Amino acid sequence: MPSVKIPRKSTENDMTPFVDIAFLILSFFIMATKMKPPEPVQITTPNSVSTKELPANDAVMVELDGKGRVFFTMLVENDPEAKMSVISNLNTTRNLGLTQAEMNNFVKSVSIGVPFTQLKSLLSQPLENQKNVLQSGIPVRDSANNELTFWIRDAVTSLAGKKINYLIKGDNAALYPDFKNVLDAFKKNDIYKFQLVTSPEDAPVGSALYKTRNQIK
Amino acid sequence: MASLDTGGGDSGHKKGPGVKKQKRMSTRVDMTPMVDLGFLLITFFIFTSTMSSPATMDLYMPKDTKNEEELNKAKESGALTVMLGKDNHVFYYEGQLSPDGSNFKSSSFDPEKGIRSVLIDKKKHTSDEDMVVVIKPTPEATYKNTVDILDEMTINEVKRFALVDISDGEMQLIKATEGAGGK
Numbered sequence: 001m002p003s004v005k006i007p008r009k010s011t012e013n014d015m016t017p018f019v020d021i022a023f024l025i026l027s028f029f030i031m032a033t034k035m036k037p038p039e040p041v042q043i044t045t046p047n048s049v050s051t052k053e054l055p056a057n058d059a060v061m062v063e064l065d066g067k068g069r070v071f072f073t074m075l076v077e078n079d080p081e082a083k084m085s086v087i088s089n090l091n092t093t094r095n096l097g098l099t100q101a102e103m104n105n106f107v108k109s110v111s112i113g114v115p116f117t118q119l120k121s122l123l124s125q126p127l128e129n130q131k132n133v134l135q136s137g138i139p140v141r142d143s144a145n146n147e148l149t150f151w152i153r154d155a156v157t158s159l160a161g162k163k164i165n166y167l168i169k170g171d172n173a174a175l176y177p178d179f180k181n182v183l184d185a186f187k188k189n190d191i192y193k194f195q196l197v198t199s200p201e202d203a204p205v206g207s208a209l210y211k212t213r214n215q216i217k
Numbered sequence: 218m219a220s221l222d223t224g225g226g227d228s229g230h231k232k233g234p235g236v237k238k239q240k241r242m243s244t245r246v247d248m249t250p251m252v253d254l255g256f257l258l259i260t261f262f263i264f265t266s267t268m269s270s271p272a273t274m275d276l277y278m279p280k281d282t283k284n285e286e287e288l289n290k291a292k293e294s295g296a297l298t299v300m301l302g303k304d305n306h307v308f309y310y311e312g313q314l315s316p317d318g319s320n321f322k323s324s325s326f327d328p329e330k331g332i333r334s335v336l337i338d339k340k341k342h343t344s345d346e347d348m349v350v351v352i353k354p355t356p357e358a359t360y361k362n363t364v365d366i367l368d369e370m371t372i373n374e375v376k377r378f379a380l381v382d383i384s385d386g387e388m389q390l391i392k393a394t395e396g397a398g399g400k
Contacts, residue, residue, distance in 0.1 A: 029266055053273070173361070176360065197271050198272055207333070209373070
């Protein structure tokens with residue numbers, strides 16, 4: 001009987017294509033990822049059918065979290081001087097008594113959510129400790145002392161001559177009166193055009209908007 | 218395939234008897250640790266990446282004016298007032314609120330039978346210029362509800378709408394309806 005020789009195949013496979021694909025995906029994710037700046041609050045935005053993109057520059061953003069706390073952020077990547085002028089202005093008008101180092105700290109910080117009285121103690125801490133501080137939010141409820149008005153006023157002055165985008169980023173659970181207080185702070189500065197930050201969603205099938213959008217295509 | 222010649226087997230030339238056979242090292246590298254690390258990074262980036270970038274929605278508010286003459290007038294036939302209550306409840310009435318509250322109806326955010334169908338219905342028998350939706354969120358309405366109803370305006374292409382404070386009379390009707398266990 002002639003014995004049939006079965007050639008033994010190696011159990012080791014060639015992993016090269018596999019590795020190729022893996023690193024392709026990896027490089028895609030590295031490119032696509034936009035590192036989120038650390039935020040003091042977690043905000044889940046509502047959905048809307050709007051498709052306009054979020055502007056990254058020359059924008060003033062007011063955040064409103066689920067507990068009604070209000071945070072103020074200036075998105076001025078190209079122009080850190082604007083933030084400096086805001087804080088030095090506030091320092092003089094509100095007698096905050098901030099040092100130069102504390103003002104530099106403000107320029108580097110992301111968002112501020114404390115009353116003016118607590119601003120010095122927040123900014124005196126190093127930047128990495130600031131996010132651990134529980135911020136109580138900028139007071140807006142009392143219409144006579146709506147501190148957000150002053151923040152907005154100075155931000156508008158420092159960005160004068162530019163087209164400023166006013167962003168409001170609210171949490172799903174935030175209540176309408178708090179939202180209205182934020183709007184009032186803007187209105188006091190004669191600002192009536194806002195952009196609400198939302199997560200995108202598709203227009204419902206069959207609705208008027210759905211029909212218009214599909215006609216254009 | 219990009220497999221490398223490992224030099225296995227004795228396909229090489231036979232050397233003379235005095236020549237020592239040099240042991241050839243394998244050029245194949247064990248890639249397992251590299252793949253491990255690669256996939257670890259992939260999972261890390263998948264988890265941290267924020268895929269959907271946020272969009273923005275425009276909102277234009279009117280200037281607060283005390284002057285009655287500057288206020289926009291709305292035709293009664295084209296007006297639809299939508300009120301937002303607590304727990305995602307929606308109330309609405311067409312035109313003027315009747316004194317006995319008989320045209321005061323309740324609705325919801327249901328995509329099929331909710332406020333959207335009311336808006337579509339209203340749009341059918343009202344001309345575009347006349348139609349005005351007045352949105353009145355109560356203090357118990359959430360920000361999500363407010364954005365949702367503004368979004369409904371975009372979805373149904375209602376050109377004229379306004380965000381207005383609620384009046385006491387309407388507030389009482391909502392309280393009464395909610396208290397009675399109405400939807």
